[in-house]
Amino acid sequence: xxxxxxxxxxxxxxxxxxxxxxxxxxxxxxxxxxxxxxxxxxxxxxxxxxxxxxxxxxxxxxxxxxxxxxxxxxxxxxxxxxxxxxxxxxxxxxxxxxxxxxxxxxxxxxxxxxxxxxxxxxxxxxxxxxxxxxxxxxxxxxxxxxxxxxxxxxxxxxxxxxxxxxxxxxxxxxxxxxxxxxxxxxxxxxxxxxxxxxxxxxxxxxxxxxxxxxxxxxxxxxxxxxxxxxxxxxxxxxxxxxxxxxxxxxxxxxxxxxxxxxxxxxxxxxxxxxxxxxxxxxxxxxxxxxxxxxxxxxxxxxxxx
Numbered sequence: 001x002x003x004x005x006x007x008x009x010x011x012x013x014x015x016x017x018x019x020x021x022x023x024x025x026x027x028x029x030x031x032x033x034x035x036x037x038x039x040x041x042x043x044x045x046x047x048x049x050x051x052x053x054x055x056x057x058x059x060x061x062x063x064x065x066x067x068x069x070x071x072x073x074x075x076x077x078x079x080x081x082x083x084x085x086x087x088x089x090x091x092x093x094x095x096x097x098x099x100x101x102x103x104x105x106x107x108x109x110x111x112x113x114x115x116x117x118x119x120x121x122x123x124x125x126x127x128x129x130x131x132x133x134x135x136x137x138x139x140x141x142x143x144x145x146x147x148x149x150x151x152x153x154x155x156x157x158x159x160x161x162x163x164x165x166x167x168x169x170x171x172x173x174x175x176x177x178x179x180x181x182x183x184x185x186x187x188x189x190x191x192x193x194x195x196x197x198x199x200x201x202x203x204x205x206x207x208x209x210x211x212x213x214x215x216x217x218x219x220x221x222x223x224x225x226x227x228x229x230x231x232x233x234x235x236x237x238x239x240x241x242x243x244x245x246x247x248x249x250x251x252x253x254x255x256x257x258x259x260x261x262x263x264x265x266x267x268x269x270x271x272x273x274x275x276x277x278x279x280x281x282x283x284x285x286x287x288x289x290x291x292x293x294x295x296x297x298x299x300x301x302x303x304x305x
Contacts, residue, residue: 007045008038010090014081024183026175034077037062047090050082055095060102068103075101113250116258118240125238132206134230137217141245143199145252145270148224148245149174150189153181154216156207164200165192168271172215174222181215189271253278257285 015031023031041061045054055078063071079096086094114122119142126135141151144166152172159166168191173182184190195203210216228244235242243251249270256266263286267278279286 005047007042007047007050008035010047010085011035011038011078011081014084015077018084025173026182029175030073031077034074037074038078047085050091050095051093052095052097052099056099059099063102063104066103067105068101071103072101075099112243112247113254114240114243114247116255118238119251119255121238121240122234125234128202132210132216134217134227135234136202136206137227138231138234138245138248139202140199141248142252143196144193145249146193147171147185147189147249147271148227149182150184150271152215152217152222155213156210156216157212159195159200159203159207160192161200161204164195164197166195167192172218172222174218174224177221179218179221185271186273188273191268191271193269250281253282254285257282257289 012035015035019028019031042058045058059071059075062074066074075096082091082094082096085091123139123142126139127133128135128139137151140146140154146154146168149171150168152174153170154166158169168184168189170181171184173180207216224245231245232242253266253270256269257263263275263278267275270278272278
């Protein structure tokens with residue numbers, strides 16, 4: 001009977017049939033991760049075993065070691081395959097109905113970004129003489145707020161030194177052995193980022209003799225962990241708290257917000273699809289700034305006598 005197929009086997013067949021070559025490689029890898037988790041959490045569960053109770057228990061087991069948003073993604077992948085199973089009448093009832101999404105508490109923002117004096121200490125310790133190195137990579141992200149894959153995808157021709165801008169139109173696929181350029185995360189991620197004059201001078205000299213359409217920072221396989229560990233050593237050397245490369249992006253955005261730059265401008269610079277994403281990510285900073293604004297308002301109103 002078709003119903004006696006194991007759930008993880010059904011999901012594997014489903015994702016190969018409906019998702020392979022229909023979604024981006026990075027997205028397909030997420031479906032593969034979901035399938036591996038299914039094998040781990042429910043190796044013997046049959047498709048016919050799926051009920052609201054067994055499905056909820058599966059979600060709960062996954063949520064014990066993942067944040068709520070990650071659990072939601074896991075649920076969406078499974079639900080998509082289950083909808084097709086229902087249409088094929090392999091299941092009689094929808095086991096995902098009224099499913100409750102849980103998850104471990106989100107990590108605090110404590111070490112998510114550096115303060116201005118900490119960033120300055122980090123930048124002061126960079127070796128920015130001579131050939132391209134990871135120090136220049138760290139500098140570029142700190143000055144532009146690029147995502148890791150976006151920074152890897154930067155080529156010399158992406159710079160317009162005359163107009164002091166950097167065009168983001170692609171990323172680098174560092175997650176597979178094939179490598180190569182890949183599309184940006186979304187349409188909003190395609191953007192022109194204004195550059196300060198110091199960055200223009202540094203990178204105009206640096207890229208002068210490089211091939212126009214080849215990535216500046218890629219030479220063979222690149223691993224996110226390698227760069228994060230390098231940044232960790234730099235942070236410790238500068239005697240500041242340790243952050244990740246993605247934390248440099250948060251640092252960039254945070255400093256702009258503290259400097260009074262509008263949320264709309266920060267969202268465009270980061271390549272967010274809407275301001276809601278920016279507001280949600282930097283809510284703690286925005287609330288702090290609102291408190292400062294309230295103090296200013298009260299002080300101003302008190303002076304009107």
